[in-house]
Amino acid sequence: MSAFSAIGEGREVEQEDYTPDLEPQATWCPGCGDFGVLKALKGAAQELGKSPEEMLLCTGIGCSGKLNSYFDSYGFHTIHGRSLPVARAAKLANPGIEVIAAGGDGDGYGIGGNHFMHSARENHDMTYIVFNNEIFGLTKGQTSPTSPKGHKSKTQPHGSAKEPLRPLSLSLTSGASYIARTAAVNPNQAKEIIVEAMEHDGFAHVDFLTQCPTWNKDARQYVPYIDVNDSDDYEFDRTDRREAADMMAETEEALHEGKVLTGRYYVDESRPSYGEEKRSIGEMPEEPLAERYFDDSYEWERSADLFLDKHK
Amino acid sequence: MTDNELIWRIAGGSGDGIASTSQNFAKALMRSGLNVFTHRHYPSRIRGGHTYTEIRASADPVKSRGDGYNFLLALGDSFARNPKEGSVYGNEEIKPLSENLDELREGGVIIYDSGLLDASEIENFDERVEENNWHVYDLDLRTMAREQGREVMRNTAGVGATCALAGIELEWIEDLMTEAMPEKILEPNLEILHNAYEMVNEEYDVDAHDIKVPEGSHDEEQVLLSGSDSIAYGSLDEGCRFIAGYPMTPWTEVFTIMSQNLPEVGGISEQVEDEIAAAALAVGASHAGAKAMSGSSGGGFALMSEPLGLAEMTETPVVLIEAMRAGPSTGMPTKPEQADLEHVLYTSQGDSQRVVFAPGTVEEAYTQTRKAFKIAYEYQIPAIVLYDQKLGGELMNVPASVFDEEPNPSLGSTLTEAELEDAPHDESGKYSRFQHDVEDGVSPRSIPGQKGGHYLATGNEHTPEGHIAESPENRVAQMDRREQKLEAIHEELASQDEGHQTYHGPDEATYGLMTFGSSQGTVEEAVDVLNDQGYSVKSLGVSDMAPYPVEEVTEFIESVDEVLVVEMNASAQFRGLTQKELGQYGEKLSSLLKYNGNPFEPADIVEGFVTTIVEDEELTGIETKYVPAAGD
Numbered sequence: 001m002s003a004f005s006a007i008g009e010g011r012e013v014e015q016e017d018y019t020p021d022l023e024p025q026a027t028w029c030p031g032c033g034d035f036g037v038l039k040a041l042k043g044a045a046q047e048l049g050k051s052p053e054e055m056l057l058c059t060g061i062g063c064s065g066k067l068n069s070y071f072d073s074y075g076f077h078t079i080h081g082r083s084l085p086v087a088r089a090a091k092l093a094n095p096g097i098e099v100i101a102a103g104g105d106g107d108g109y110g111i112g113g114n115h116f117m118h119s120a121r122e123n124h125d126m127t128y129i130v131f132n133n134e135i136f137g138l139t140k141g142q143t144s145p146t147s148p149k150g151h152k153s154k155t156q157p158h159g160s161a162k163e164p165l166r167p168l169s170l171s172l173t174s175g176a177s178y179i180a181r182t183a184a185v186n187p188n189q190a191k192e193i194i195v196e197a198m199e200h201d202g203f204a205h206v207d208f209l210t211q212c213p214t215w216n217k218d219a220r221q222y223v224p225y226i227d228v229n230d231s232d233d234y235e236f237d238r239t240d241r242r243e244a245a246d247m248m249a250e251t252e253e254a255l256h257e258g259k260v261l262t263g264r265y266y267v268d269e270s271r272p273s274y275g276e277e278k279r280s281i282g283e284m285p286e287e288p289l290a291e292r293y294f295d296d297s298y299e300w301e302r303s304a305d306l307f308l309d310k311h312k
Numbered sequence: 313m314t315d316n317e318l319i320w321r322i323a324g325g326s327g328d329g330i331a332s333t334s335q336n337f338a339k340a341l342m343r344s345g346l347n348v349f350t351h352r353h354y355p356s357r358i359r360g361g362h363t364y365t366e367i368r369a370s371a372d373p374v375k376s377r378g379d380g381y382n383f384l385l386a387l388g389d390s391f392a393r394n395p396k397e398g399s400v401y402g403n404e405e406i407k408p409l410s411e412n413l414d415e416l417r418e419g420g421v422i423i424y425d426s427g428l429l430d431a432s433e434i435e436n437f438d439e440r441v442e443e444n445n446w447h448v449y450d451l452d453l454r455t456m457a458r459e460q461g462r463e464v465m466r467n468t469a470g471v472g473a474t475c476a477l478a479g480i481e482l483e484w485i486e487d488l489m490t491e492a493m494p495e496k497i498l499e500p501n502l503e504i505l506h507n508a509y510e511m512v513n514e515e516y517d518v519d520a521h522d523i524k525v526p527e528g529s530h531d532e533e534q535v536l537l538s539g540s541d542s543i544a545y546g547s548l549d550e551g552c553r554f555i556a557g558y559p560m561t562p563w564t565e566v567f568t569i570m571s572q573n574l575p576e577v578g579g580i581s582e583q584v585e586d587e588i589a590a591a592a593l594a595v596g597a598s599h600a601g602a603k604a605m606s607g608s609s610g611g612g613f614a615l616m617s618e619p620l621g622l623a624e625m626t627e628t629p630v631v632l633i634e635a636m637r638a639g640p641s642t643g644m645p646t647k648p649e650q651a652d653l654e655h656v657l658y659t660s661q662g663d664s665q666r667v668v669f670a671p672g673t674v675e676e677a678y679t680q681t682r683k684a685f686k687i688a689y690e691y692q693i694p695a696i697v698l699y700d701q702k703l704g705g706e707l708m709n710v711p712a713s714v715f716d717e718e719p720n721p722s723l724g725s726t727l728t729e730a731e732l733e734d735a736p737h738d739e740s741g742k743y744s745r746f747q748h749d750v751e752d753g754v755s756p757r758s759i760p761g762q763k764g765g766h767y768l769a770t771g772n773e774h775t776p777e778g779h780i781a782e783s784p785e786n787r788v789a790q791m792d793r794r795e796q797k798l799e800a801i802h803e804e805l806a807s808q809d810e811g812h813q814t815y816h817g818p819d820e821a822t823y824g825l826m827t828f829g830s831s832q833g834t835v836e837e838a839v840d841v842l843n844d845q846g847y848s849v850k851s852l853g854v855s856d857m858a859p860y861p862v863e864e865v866t867e868f869i870e871s872v873d874e875v876l877v878v879e880m881n882a883s884a885q886f887r888g889l890t891q892k893e894l895g896q897y898g899e900k901l902s903s904l905l906k907y908n909g910n911p912f913e914p915a916d917i918v919e920g921f922v923t924t925i926v927e928d929e930e931l932t933g934i935e936t937k938y939v940p941a942a943g944d
Contacts, residue, residue: 003761009763021740052766053760072742074760079618079621082619085556085584086592087596088593089597089600092582092597093597114586115589282575284580285579289580289597290600293726302549304716308545
């Protein structure tokens, strides 16, 4: 019997189940795109019948990190840029839990960029949502890794001299097996994409455009948006790495010309997740590791029996 | 300390198999009934460069490198650089012989490979030999090896010659070679071993010197292992089945042993992108219900500061291993030092709430690593095992019974689902994971996936349910509770039957020596020598760095007139910690420091003590440095 009976319980869940009584009202600014992520996540979790107690939501620091306060589940509000390593280890220790990591564009593409690259490369079975508002919000409006070139802020008074980072392209080259972009202003698509990301057996990266009405007033509200999977103007095979790469490049460039392209860009269903890879080479147990600590009948190995002979 | 000992030094080039040859040799001597202790010296280089391993063997207990050594086997360096005049590293080819003469004792034996080393390249070699009454055997080991096998087997020829000259029975070596070598190379090696042994016996008077292996016997079965082995086995026996790391010398040894053994016990090892990730993974795995560890050496541990603080604030149990090496910055990567004490105690922002143990011996490395896991999981706090390149790499024999212990896979203060049903929750059903008023400050935790256990873990200050909160009342309650855990741990450590502090020497003495971590064995040998010489000295090796054993140390300092604090660093960090924790004794504690890249020899400490404390004279030379007590 599992020591974690919330896992796979399959009970009926309401969206309200994810709303904590103590902090039912989020403190994001009026008009903030972050509300869109919260709503989409609640909708997706409910649609998939995920109970709050089989979910672990790991966040970083910034406005995005407050997602943990407004989404009721097991949560780990970590430190700036480090949600991914915490999240992926939790998944390895107990593959039964539904692991979601989330953070802002500074958190994920800046300070945590190395973890993003390697988590994608390893293809952990988890969902990573990046709140991309092209700005540092909580620290009051500094230029971020995705801010457009020339963007002025208090720390870049003459405008940023840097080209913005290309999050979708980076994700693809790093090895993510599901890559999508959605926007807070597109709630239906956002929910569908998060459902797909959670269902995907591998590293699913969702670049979520979240407008910042306070510090990024110049930026678009990400409307009108175009779904590249629905529009006749865009033809590409999202299972083809090269075609996906071209579509991503076009999307990243279009954003800075005021054109908001969204949708699924790359989906590889054939690649095994990291956990599967590790199990297949005998470097990860078949039964979730965390269960073992609650199993009174498990016979724990002793160094004296297994490893001491070679020292004699 | 012992008069009858063989200290064999095998010297050569990095990558020439010095480590494996010396390990077999040490094990052979252990099996023959002797106590052994090894000391390694090696460069930060894959191939080439002067390296040696010293094996000290005696019928009496040995717990340190000795004072110098008495038997040299100088092999060639296959990858030596032989540069133009004036280059900074000099001619490396001759170093296996030239670099090892200063520490060779009078009357010592030298075997050198005349096929690769030319003694005439060493200035005044013959004069030095005569002056020191050394017995020199120039043997063409290279040719011997080449004739029967391959040139790299010259190590074996050297071991055969050593056995002949030191009176070691060949069967001990043969057995080990048979166990360790694949068949293909075994046969030529055995042949080379025998031929070299017989040739020396036939052609030389092997009794021209008196450096012979002693005879000894053990009361019980022994095992030969290093501090790194002990740390790994301690972790495994505590049910640790998850490690995350990034390679860095000398921590890599523990990481390697764990990675090789974990698959066999259904565990998981993760080599990750950097040490920030490594520590964060350990935190994540522990949070999700595994017993987890990570570790690094100084520079990598610096990157772990933030996840360490996160573990403290979220009260996630985790064990971190810190293998010190000479710093600052990249420092001297393969050389020992004890200069990360303050780094480990104080890194990460805010008030630190962690436990730090610095084991003094291979055996303590096992027991204290186990204790680190117990404390970490019981009190939901990071526990750090602080050791160094010296303890990590030196091999010594320990009774096998030390490891004959039951495993302890307990997750400590963690609830089951059944227990969660009766635990306090808030009105919306969140589990009160961080309750204000709980015994010893420990509020039991739940694990994701458990029904009735969900809560928010956050690095922000938080309410009992984990909501981010900044009210002064809650802040003080939570901070006090976390601090209360340290007091409880202090009490638990103070009340255990066998504490982590190690006393040596007479109960009553005029003077005290104090040290921490891996210098303990050497200090104890120095105490024995000093008492033999008529000085009244005892020692205390401290392992509990945090919480600090205030009562025990106070009692020790009170019991003597003066204390010399011995540590391998330049800024007297352990003495500073002691004075900070005790708030007094500045005028009673002076320091003997060594930070030249080599560990203390007992004689360094004997000389340092006699010169500074007894004779009140200045220390000269670069081996050690004396820092007087306040007011002196």
